[in-house]
Amino acid sequence: EVQILETGGGLVKPGGSLRLSCATSGFNFNDYFMNWVRQAPGKGLEWVAQIRNKNYNYATYYAESLEGRVTISRDDSKSSVYLQVSSLRAEDTAIYYCTIYGYKHWGQGVMVTVSS
């Protein structure tokens, strides 16, 4: 059974940084691209970032609205993917979901609140 668990969310002050983690199991992590998607309160879904696998040189892609402030990374030995977000703004307040390429499997999400 595929399992995805995001951690690392919380309350952060504007201008602060946060590192989200996504631990996975139940599939061959090394074979898959991984994504982060976020959802602001009461709003729709917004793709944030993708990281490809070793075969694709771990290429990364980012939403333009966040580029320069986010870094996606992965540790294949831990079947985990990470999202580092810096210079946080109120509009970054959202649930951040980790999802496997293909978008069939999603984690339960982790809440990030940016507020003073």
Next chain:
Amino acid sequence: DVVMTQTPVSLSVAIGQPASISCKSSQSLVGTSGKTYLNWLLQRPGQSPKRLIYLVSKLDSGIPDRFSGSGSETDFTLKISRVEADDLGVYYCLQGTHFPLTFGSGTKLEIK
């Protein structure tokens, strides 16, 4: 960016009646592989999104065949042949062909 225009914004349907949601993309979603990476997701209240359909019309395992997807190039439709109570939530289309990946704005399905 590819804009995904999803309609209607909301839908109120009686149990047993059909429902249809449209998703139009601002450019063709046919990829270089010849495949069309158009997905339909359902987000029930308080839950994570769940994929229902991928590659325009392929039903995910465990999804009832009351759901169907169709379309090509820039014009796609999700149909529910007979709505059930469990179908309520927000439906999103998602294109995975072009970066950045983009979602439709969502269609809220309510049970009348």
